[in-house]
Amino acid sequence: MTNSFTLQQHNIEVTNIVRNARPAKLYQEALAYEPEAAIADSGAIMVRSGEKTGRSPSDKRIVKHPDSEQDVWWGSVNVAVDEHTFEINRERAIDYLNTKDKLYVVDGFGGWDENERIKVRIICTRPYHALFMWNMLIRPTPEQLAEFGDPDYVVFNAGQFPANRYTMGMTSKTSVDLSFEEQEVVILGTEYAGEMKKGIFTVMNYIMPKKGVLSMHCSANEGDDGDVSIFFGLSGTGKTTLSADARRKLIGDDEHCWTDDGVFNIEGGCYAKAIDLSAEKEPEIYAAIKFGTVLENVVYDDYTHAVDYSDTTYTQNTRASYPIEYIPNAKIPCVGGHPKNIILLTADAFGVLPPVSKLTPEQAMYHFISGYTAKVAGTEMGVTEPQATFSACFGAAFMVWHPSKYAELLAEKMEEHGASAWLVNTGWTGGPFGIGSRINLPYTRAIIDAIHNGDLDNVDYVTDPIFGLAVPTSCPNVPDNLLIPKNTWSDAAAYDKQAEKLANLFIDNFEAYKEGSSEAIINAGPKL
Structure with missing residues (x-):
């Protein structure tokens, strides 16, 4: 005091x-x-956020x-x-x-x-x-x-x-x-504590672009050679999970800026989704749940105080907040060079988009402006199951300027520093939500490893007939069949119908952004 x-x-x-x-x-x-505060067996403190359990x-x-x-x-x-x-x-x-x-x-x-x-x-x-x-x-x-x-x-x-x-x-x-x-x-x-965090992010999303600095809703990490990757995506698409990689240094899990010198993290900590958290699937995050960590709205055993991460009695949006240094390979200070790989994450609830595709610069801008994903249950009040949604710049809820402002800054910086762009679907395969299954996390991690290792630079690609995406036909440690979404569906006609439906959603959504977008970017979208 x-x-x-x-x-x-x-x-x-x-x-x-x-x-x-x-x-x-x-x-x-x-x-x-705090009327319902308790200490978990891990040493973390467990609290309740009250009536609101999401933004x-x-x-x-x-x-x-x-x-x-x-x-x-x-x-x-x-x-x-x-x-x-x-x-x-x-x-x-x-x-x-x-x-x-x-x-x-x-x-x-x-x-x-x-x-x-x-x-x-x-x-x-x-x-x-x-x-x-x-x-x-x-x-x-x-x-x-x-x-x-x-x-x-x-x-x-x-x-x-x-x-x-x-x-x-x-x-x-x-x-x-x-x-x-x-x-x-x-x-x-x-x-709900996340309102404070996102309030500051909104502030940065206003003042940084005024100075020619790109503010981004993304995670970032760095390899041993200093190669930086940034991961765009809404909550639930894997930003935090995929950037917490034991073989790479973590710069940050959610909010960054890209200056003339490189990238820096806005935050001093991480705010990870805790639903179904396990040591096997997310070892770095699981190990960060210790003294000093805040666990929001989790359910625990009255006798042992062990947390049941699968219990969604209070909300599906259970969360853990911890200092970034709780991740053992965090890079302190949280700054890095210019990104080599730009990875756009989406959780496609339709089961249509490929697990990985390489994007042209124009496609990168199109998908960045579109910001397609599934709104995962629990992230916002009233959302109880995944819904297809478009969120410009993969974070429209926090953007202050028109999305074109952020897209132009991203295009300039990608071109200047020769960054490659990828679209990675962490959503559904073998059918839409309710029929298919979520792509296994180990396969997604193998895809990210292949991007970082350059394994996808010298493989054969096919072009998706509707979305125009360049899709690799092979990837180390990923079944070939998984890479072509239509091959995972039992009903090819049903896949075609879903693909057409999703393409129409993309086209309709982009109408609002045609003005201010070049013909090349507009033409980088799906075609029916």
Whole structure:
């Protein structure tokens, strides 16, 4: 506790402030004040996030202000809120924070590149939220904390207190509001910790492209030769799992930026899905579940406190938050050179797309802008089974500019640094969801290994007749039959029908992005 530390500049008068407490202290606080906190047999702390167990994207708001109005991609992703309403919600949050006897503050950095990082302050009421952001932000040294000064962005997390549904523009008791001008995030009506993390990511997605830096919803790792791979994909497609590779150094699992010097991780930790987690399938992540790790909404044995990772009583979106150094081969500091391989991950619920295909630059842009995957159950509230979805740049929910802004930056950097692009399907084979089966993780890992080893550079390829993708006919440690999706279906006509259905979905979705896209990119999509 820092007695001289004050939040008066934020109009908060509470004097009992726990600032940048270490995990042991926050464990003690959580066990005292979190009603359902418990310690797992692994040493991790188990907590409940309350009613909300996933993000609430429909309740996200951005302040419409003359200084940033022309930059923002307004619509269903970035819903506008006026300055006055933001001020009402901020006042509501601050009033609530001022009712507390004790508050928790985490001051940390967003971004490992010291030239690009931002200073972030989290103000919250729950020890669990403080420990979560202690893990997810880059932790300052004592010297850096002493000289921290004023933060660049402040998150007021009053998630235990609801928004007023009668306030103009509010659609529920949940509201996550962001002002680029005030440099503040206000959270009301949700205690799901991921809202804080993604709020900072949204901030970076605004300020980085203004500087010519590409912000990306991706994981990244590095081989022994310094070759960097980045993995684009939504939650559930394998970003975290596939980037945690014992033979490569982990740069980060979710959020990165690509500068003129290379890539850097925005975060100081990882936020992994814990459903069906096992030491056999995901050994690096499983081993990271230890003292200091936060386990959200998991079910455990009352006697042994052993976690049942297959139990989805509370949610399918069970999660683990841990410092990145808990992955034994993490690269600290989390920075790397320019990527050699760009891997676009999709979990195709239709069972149509090949497990791996090599993309032309134009196809890479087309599939990056399209961002096709299946929305995996539990990632968002109300989603109980996979649904086909398109999310521009594989992360539209966090993008602030029009997707073309990020696509142009990616195209420029790929061309400048000669990166190869691949589409990897981690979804279904032998039929759609409900009939086929999920592609075995060992096969996907073998495909990623083949990309890194250059094994796919000198094999025969065939062209998919509808999607135009170059599909390898062989890959080490992967059955040849699996590589051509139609061969895995018992009914070839049913496959053709599904492929046509998916192609039409791609074509219809891309209508919104034709303006601003070159003819070459438009023509890189499927053809019927």
